[in-house]
Amino acid sequence: MTWLSLSLLSFMALMTLIIFEARWVFPDIQAYFSQSGNLTGQQLATRSRHYLQNAQERLLDVPGPEARAQAITDIELAYGLFDVDIYHQRYACTAASLGVLDETLAALEADSALPVVLARELFNPINCLTEIEMGQLDQRGEVITEFADRTGWHHQVLIYSSVLIFFVGLLFWWLHERQLRRAEKATQETLTWMERAMQDPLTGIGNRSALHQDVMQQQSQSLGLVLVDIDFFKQYNDAMGHPAGDTLLRQLAQLIANALTDEATLYRLGGDEFAALLPCEDAATLEAYCQKLHRQVQQSEFTHVAHPDKKQVTLSIGATCFVASESGFASAYAAADKALYQVKTSGRDNWRIIDVA
Numbered sequence: 001m002t003w004l005s006l007s008l009l010s011f012m013a014l015m016t017l018i019i020f021e022a023r024w025v026f027p028d029i030q031a032y033f034s035q036s037g038n039l040t041g042q043q044l045a046t047r048s049r050h051y052l053q054n055a056q057e058r059l060l061d062v063p064g065p066e067a068r069a070q071a072i073t074d075i076e077l078a079y080g081l082f083d084v085d086i087y088h089q090r091y092a093c094t095a096a097s098l099g100v101l102d103e104t105l106a107a108l109e110a111d112s113a114l115p116v117v118l119a120r121e122l123f124n125p126i127n128c129l130t131e132i133e134m135g136q137l138d139q140r141g142e143v144i145t146e147f148a149d150r151t152g153w154h155h156q157v158l159i160y161s162s163v164l165i166f167f168v169g170l171l172f173w174w175l176h177e178r179q180l181r182r183a184e185k186a187t188q189e190t191l192t193w194m195e196r197a198m199q200d201p202l203t204g205i206g207n208r209s210a211l212h213q214d215v216m217q218q219q220s221q222s223l224g225l226v227l228v229d230i231d232f233f234k235q236y237n238d239a240m241g242h243p244a245g246d247t248l249l250r251q252l253a254q255l256i257a258n259a260l261t262d263e264a265t266l267y268r269l270g271g272d273e274f275a276a277l278l279p280c281e282d283a284a285t286l287e288a289y290c291q292k293l294h295r296q297v298q299q300s301e302f303t304h305v306a307h308p309d310k311k312q313v314t315l316s317i318g319a320t321c322f323v324a325s326e327s328g329f330a331s332a333y334a335a336a337d338k339a340l341y342q343v344k345t346s347g348r349d350n351w352r353i354i355d356v357a
């Protein structure tokens with residue numbers, strides 16, 4: 001499993017956790033708000049108590065018929081708000097209090113008792129309603145505290161685990177990025193090594209492998225292959241020393257590259273042998289390049305004290321035109337090498353072109 005998949009998994013785990021927690025906490029929130037029933041329950045009791053207290057005041061004031069009628073209405077309204085299922089279930093005083101209200105209403109309507117007495121009778125229902133209000137408020141407080149405790153704990157779990165998973169995800173992501181960078185670096189290094197493997201370390205130009213690769217990349221194109229060999233280089237080394245020989249190799253690489261067309265590519269095949277690959281429209285073009293190269297070396301007048309006759313560096317050049325392919329290159333190399341050999345055996349310091357057999 002890659003670091004990237006682990007990182008993505010972490011972020012998915014984070015999302016799952018958040019969704020799970022939201023799913024868990026949501027019902028709690030629902031539960032909390034459903035407790036608003038308690039609030040309503042408390043408000044009903046309060047309102048009912050107010051009606052009873054109004055009725056009580058009216059009855060204590062020695063009421064006339066109108067005030068009495070209003071007291072009856074107040075008690076009836078209070079009754080309606082008091083006669084609630086939840087009060088019956090949770091508060092034992094409810095039934096008795098409603099009984100008192102029934103009796104009070106009957107007495108008021110029949111005018112069978114003194115209003116003051118009836119007003120006193122209302123104390124018990126009023127106390128019961130106060131008890132209900134207090135009970136409902138306490139219950140609401142308990143629910144809020146419980147809700148706060150439970151959601152608080154889960155919020156902490158959510159926050160800490162989210163942070164943890166987030167950072168684990170980031171760590172995996174960082175490891176993934178590092179892995180990518182390392183892979184890129186390794187690829188780059190491989191490319192650099194491949195380039196080096198194709199390069200002649202002394203002159204910096206391509207080597208024999210590079211020549212072969214370039215020919216293969218120009219399949220079916222008409223190319224010219226020019227082989228160049230320094231004359232009496234052994235004697236040069238012997239007379240001037242190996243480091244001077246190295247310098248001459250570098251200078252000649254530069255000179256040959258300058259003498260040929262810009263489209264030519266120069267390679268060092270080994271020792272004192274160079275090869276150039278260039279476009280070859282016809283034999284005349286190739287001849288012109290060979291002539292130019294030969295002339296420029298003569299004009300450069302690199303001294304060669306150990307040269308048997310010229311006392312300056314000379315080159316032998318063999319060339320041919322060919323159509324690029326694996327077999328075409330082999331034949332072209334043989335033809336150019338043959339041309340070079342003929343120049344060497346016929347006195348050096350010259351050039352020759354031989355057609356591919």
Ligand SMILES: Nc1nc2c(ncn2[C@@H]2O[C@H](COP(=O)(O)OP(=O)(O)OP(=O)(O)O)[C@@H](O)[C@H]2O)c(=O)[nH]1
Binds near residue numbers: 232234243249348
């Ligand atoms: N300085 C130097 N000399 C090298 C290098 N590689 C090969 N040589 C020398 O190049 C010389 C090539 O000698 P030969 O193959 O006999 O060729 P030559 O002396 O040029 O004789 P002809 O080609 O027949 O004219 C050898 O003495 C090698 O030691 C190199 O990298 N640096």
